Amino acid sequence: xxxxxxxxxxxxxxxxxxxxxxxxxxxxxxxxxxxxxxxxxxxxxxxxxxxxxxxxxxxxxxxxxxxxxxxxxxxxxxxxxxxxxxxxxxxxxxxxxxxxxxxxxxxxxxxxxxxxxxxxxxxxxxxxxxxxxxxxxxxxxxxxxxxxxxxxxxxxxxxxxxxxxxxxxxxxxxxxxxxxxxxxxxxxxxxxxxxxxxxxxxxxxxxxxxxxxxxxxxxxxxxxxxxxxxxxxxxxxxxxxxxxxxxxxxxxxxxxxxxxxxxxxxxxxxxxxxxxxxxxxxxxxxxxxxxxxxxxxxxxxxxxxxxxxxxxxxxxxxxxxxxxxxx
Amino acid sequence: xxxxxxxxxxxxxxxxxxxxxxxxxxxxxxxxxxxxxxxxxxxxxxxxxxxxxxxxxxxxxxxxxxxxxxxxxxxxxxxxxxxxxxxxxxxxxxxxxxxxxxxxxxxxxxxxxxxxxxxxxxxxxxxxxxxxxxxxxxxxxxxxxxxxxxxxxxxxxxxxxxxxxxxxxxxxxxxxxxxxxxxxxxxxxxxxxxxxxxxxxxxxxxxxxxxxxxxxxxxxxxxxxxxxxxxxxxxxxxxxxxxxxxxxxxxxxxxxxxxxxxxxxxxxxxxxxxxxxxxxxxxxxxxxxxxxxxxxxxxxxxxxxxxxxxxxxxxxxxxxxxxxxxxxxxxxxxxxx
Numbered sequence: 001x002x003x004x005x006x007x008x009x010x011x012x013x014x015x016x017x018x019x020x021x022x023x024x025x026x027x028x029x030x031x032x033x034x035x036x037x038x039x040x041x042x043x044x045x046x047x048x049x050x051x052x053x054x055x056x057x058x059x060x061x062x063x064x065x066x067x068x069x070x071x072x073x074x075x076x077x078x079x080x081x082x083x084x085x086x087x088x089x090x091x092x093x094x095x096x097x098x099x100x101x102x103x104x105x106x107x108x109x110x111x112x113x114x115x116x117x118x119x120x121x122x123x124x125x126x127x128x129x130x131x132x133x134x135x136x137x138x139x140x141x142x143x144x145x146x147x148x149x150x151x152x153x154x155x156x157x158x159x160x161x162x163x164x165x166x167x168x169x170x171x172x173x174x175x176x177x178x179x180x181x182x183x184x185x186x187x188x189x190x191x192x193x194x195x196x197x198x199x200x201x202x203x204x205x206x207x208x209x210x211x212x213x214x215x216x217x218x219x220x221x222x223x224x225x226x227x228x229x230x231x232x233x234x235x236x237x238x239x240x241x242x243x244x245x246x247x248x249x250x251x252x253x254x255x256x257x258x259x260x261x262x263x264x265x266x267x268x269x270x271x272x273x274x275x276x277x278x279x280x281x282x283x284x285x286x287x288x289x290x291x292x293x294x295x296x297x298x299x300x301x302x303x304x305x306x307x308x309x310x311x312x313x314x315x316x317x318x319x320x321x322x323x324x325x326x327x
Numbered sequence: 328x329x330x331x332x333x334x335x336x337x338x339x340x341x342x343x344x345x346x347x348x349x350x351x352x353x354x355x356x357x358x359x360x361x362x363x364x365x366x367x368x369x370x371x372x373x374x375x376x377x378x379x380x381x382x383x384x385x386x387x388x389x390x391x392x393x394x395x396x397x398x399x400x401x402x403x404x405x406x407x408x409x410x411x412x413x414x415x416x417x418x419x420x421x422x423x424x425x426x427x428x429x430x431x432x433x434x435x436x437x438x439x440x441x442x443x444x445x446x447x448x449x450x451x452x453x454x455x456x457x458x459x460x461x462x463x464x465x466x467x468x469x470x471x472x473x474x475x476x477x478x479x480x481x482x483x484x485x486x487x488x489x490x491x492x493x494x495x496x497x498x499x500x501x502x503x504x505x506x507x508x509x510x511x512x513x514x515x516x517x518x519x520x521x522x523x524x525x526x527x528x529x530x531x532x533x534x535x536x537x538x539x540x541x542x543x544x545x546x547x548x549x550x551x552x553x554x555x556x557x558x559x560x561x562x563x564x565x566x567x568x569x570x571x572x573x574x575x576x577x578x579x580x581x582x583x584x585x586x587x588x589x590x591x592x593x594x595x596x597x598x599x600x601x602x603x604x605x606x607x608x609x610x611x612x613x614x615x616x617x618x619x620x621x622x623x624x625x626x627x628x629x630x631x632x633x634x635x636x637x638x639x640x641x642x643x644x645x646x647x648x649x650x651x652x653x654x655x656x657x658x659x660x661x662x663x664x
Contacts, residue, residue, distance in 0.1 A: 044524035045495075159615045189382035190551065191612045194595035198611060216525060219554075219597025223604040242601040260529035261599050262558035264581065271536070272558060274529035278494050 006177055006210055007033040007056070012070035014048075014055050017063060021284045025051040027234040029070075030309075033178065038204065038211045040225035040242070042218065042257075044279055048234040049214045053180050055080075056212075057095060058087050074178075093123040096171040100183035102163035106155040112139075113151045116170050123174045135173060142169035143199060161192035168199060175207055182214045197224055218261050222246060227315070230254050233280050233290035235306075240316040250318040252295045289321070297322060332409040336513055336545045337394065338370040342403035344386075344393045348620075362619050363389035365569035366403070368646065373512070376539070376546040378560030378577065380553060380592075382616055386569040387549045391515050394547065395429060396420055407513065422460055428506035432518035434498035438490040445486040448472045448505050455509060475504040479534060496527035503534065507542070516548045520555060532559060553596045557581055565589045568619050568627040571646055574654040585655040587634050626658070638663055 014026040026048040033039050043049045054060055055067055058079060072079040079090065099105040107115055116135035120126055126134065132151070139147035142165040155163060164184060171179055181200060185193040201224060204211045213224055221228055221242065228245045230238040230253065238251040249255045259273035277294040289295070292302040301321050309317050310324030332338070344364040364386045371377045379387045393400045396412050405412045407423050415423060428451075431437035438447055449468045455461040456468075463471070473483040479500040490498055499519060506514055516535070520528045532555065538544055550556045556563055557577050564574040565586065573586040584590045591610040598604055612631050625640040626632070632639070642663035649660040 044526060161615055189616070190553065190592060191382060191595045192615065193597075194609060194611055197597075198609070217597065218525065218599035219604075222599045222601045223597045225601075246599065246601050257525055258599065260526055262529075262532070262554040263598060263600075264554045264557060264593065264596055265598050265600075265603060272529045272533055274533055275526040276530075278496060279524065279526070 004035045005032045006035050006074065008071075008073040009052075009056070010071045010073070012052065012055060012072065013068040014051050014060055014065060015068045016065045018283065023283050024234050024285060025065075025282065026055065029231075029234075029236050031229050031236065031239065033210050033212060035177075036205075036208050036210055037227060038201070038213060038225045040221035040228045041212060041214045041231060042216065042221050042228060043231035044216060046233075046279060046282065047231040048282075049231050050182055052231075053097075053182060053212060053214055056180065057091055057097065058082070089123075092119050092171075092176075093174045094176055095178040095180065096174065096176040098164070098167045098171050098179065098181045098184045100186050102160065102167050102187070103155065105167060106163060108155050111152055111154055112158075112166055116151070116166075116173060119170060120173050135169070138169040138173045139166065141172075141203060142166070143195075144169070160188055161195060164188060164192075164196050165199065168196070168203065172203055172207060172209065176209060178212065179204060179209050180212045180214070183216070184213070185220065186215070186217075193220075200224075218258065230257070233282050233285065235290070235319065236317075237291070237320070238318045240312075240314075244314070244316060250312065250316070250323065251291075251320050252297050252322075253291050256294075256296075289319075332406070334372050335370040335406075336373045336408060337547070338404075338406040339390075339394060340368050340404045340406075342367050342390065342393055342405065343401040344389050344398055345401045359620055362569050362622055364393055364400075365619075365622065367564075367566075367569075367571045369564055369571065369574060371513070371545055371547060373545055374539075374543055375561040376548055376559055378556040378563040379547065379549045379566060380551065380556045380563060381566035382551065382592075384568075384616055384619060385566040386619070387551075387566055388517055389569075390566070391429070391517050391547065391549060395424070395427060395515055421455075421458060425455060425460060425509045426511050427513045427515065428509060428511040430499075430502050430506045430514060430516045430519045433522055434495050434502055435490075435522075437502055438498055440490050443487050443489055444476070444481075444493075444501055445469070445472050447490070447501060448475055448486075448508055451505065451508050461509075471508065472504075475507055478538075479504045479507075480530075494527075495523055496530060499523060499527075499531055500534070503531075503538070507538070510542070511544070513545045513547065516546055518549050518551065521550060521552065528555070535559060553593060565592065568616065570627060570656065571654075572628065572656045574646065575652070579651070579653055583653075585649055585653065585660060586628075586657050587632050587659075588628050591633075626656075634659060 010030050012026055012029045016023040016025055029052055041049045056072055060067055067080055117131045120131040120134050136147045136151055144150055144165055185196050225242045228242050229236045232253050238254045249258055256275040262272055275294050280290045287306050288304055289302040289307055292298045299321055307319045307321045309319045311317055342364055343366050345360040345362050347360055349358055381387050392398045394405055400413055412423055449472050452463055452468050456463050476483050481500050520531050548559050560577045563577050563580050564571045567588050573589045584593055591612045594610045614631050625642055626644050629635055629639050638658055644656040644658050646654045646656040647661050649655045
């Protein structure tokens with residue numbers, strides 16, 4: 001583990017035991033997060049991007065879920081083998097999260113001050129008065145006008161964008177090393193989305209926080225991320241820097257995805273490309289490439305064996321039989 | 328079509344939709360209004376797509392519902408093929424609705440979970456047959472259901488399945504087949520692709536385009552995603568707080584947005600290309616959209632506008648032609664009356 005890598009995920013597997021069978025929500029995911037980096041995890045619903053990140057904080061509901069294998073190294077310690085006390089110390093302190101819907105992730109019965117002070121007192125060993133001052137300072141950083149007054153209000157008194165600012169202030173109040181943002185702007189309007197993304201970018205740069213940004217929007221990752229992992233059916237199919245992935249996508253799924261998004265800056269009356277078929281059902285998935293029924297470049301081997309990860313150099317990885325020795 | 332409509336399938340004039348609300352608990356005291364739609368004019372020509380775009384709460388869906396007469400408009404007129412709908416009798420309205428069908432946003436909530444696909448698609452045909460507007464036999468309806476399913480990309484063998492057996496994209500196909508069942512001329516599409524995944528979204532958008540060509544459909548298409556609206560629409564109306572602030576053909580609107588709100592909206596929309604993104608200058612709007620519970624004397628965008636002038640505060644800018652049919656409601660381009 002080199003010095004600037006702060007989080008290393010190796011072969012993470014999360015399975016859910018359901019009545020219908022074993023659901024391999026995450027099936028062998030590996031990636032690294034560097035200090036101060038913004039890493040985007042892109043995928044469609046059901047691709048396992050949220051489950052991956054819940055597993056990083058050991059938040060998988062067990063049962064039915066189970067972390068079936070893998071290691072997550074943070075600070076030279078494996079998070080997955082930590083005891084509950086160690087995990088408590090990590091959550092909200094070293095690693096914190098922002099969720100998609102700020103209304104359901106804030107407690108509607110408690111004032112903002114109560115919710116923020118709780119975290120700060122717990123992790124920073126400050127007394128309540130100092131913690132409240134710290135909370136006000138964070139709200140101010142997050143761009144909330146009149147934070148001294150607003151802090152004593154309840155979540156319903158804030159608009160959607162403002163609530164997400166509160167969430168960000170709360171998540172960053174203990175100056176975590178990693179911020180996991182799970183679809184932070186999906187519930188927000190375009191102009192508010194731009195405000196919130198700008199805020200996450202600015203604050204994380206200022207506090208030196210690394211960010212894992214989970215989203216289904218290619219536009220959001222393009223604007224925000226340094227590196228990108230593309231997930232499909234519980235696995236990472238392609239990894240690389242944002243520029244390279246968009247300029248020269250290797251995996252047929254990534255290629256299709258990029259071509260199928262209408263673009264504002266290119267007016268054309270041409271038909272939009274679309275990937276045929278439906279996303280796969282990940283229950284009882286055979287050990288083949290999950291994308292083969294929708295792939296234009298499908299070969300015989302794709303239907304029988306999952307492709308190994310091919311290293312293309314310069315931190316580019318792709319899991320496809322078109323590349324590497326399987327070719 | 329009548330000659331006096333000038334090829335306009337739908338014409339909306341001075342449309343207003345205000346919702347009354349009460350405050351207080353049991354004995355409600357103060358009454359006010361939510362000015363959801365506050366005086367808008369537009370028309371849609373046969374065979375074209377008008378896109379309505381704007382942020383949540385700007386009145387896009389209320390406009391659609393007022394056009395379909397699902398909410399009775401407070402004021403204004405809605406003409407479908409030259410026929411006034413706001414004062415139409417319920418029988419006349421029912422006949423008009425045959426030409427005007429809706430596709431809804433949420434493919435999970437808009438399909439009855441207890442009905443099979445066949446029942447969902449054929450329900451409207453049954454109702455209109457019973458009312459004596461159509462005369463279809465059971466076998467004809469069944470045939471039509473099968474044709475429609477195949478046309479929207481579903482196998483006819485799925486007709487006895489229930490909605491929960493389908494994925495989101497497939498459900499939206501059922502919703503589209505249902506809307507097509509009565510062979511409408513105008514389809515009102517209320518965010519039909521926003522709940523779908525990226526790869527499915529492009530399939531459905533292409534389906535909409537193909538159907539339009541094949542059946543000469545006219546769309547009023549609502550979306551909050553600007554790239555989607557640009558792809559599907561011939562002309563676009565940008566809405567803010569219940570009024571249209573800019574209306575133009577889509578290429579022109581994207582190349583030369585005039586209203587400061589449209590400019591901000593376009594610059595806030597992310598573009599899926601890191602090289603382009605890094606070079607872009609964003610106009611970040613401050614603040615949130617104000618609540619539509621009061622009418623303002625001046626421009627509705629005044630509080631958030633970066634180019635506001637004194638005259639904007641007390642004069643309301645009307646939607647006027649700024650050249651070449653590009654309509655804009657802003658005093659940067661014309662003087663107050």
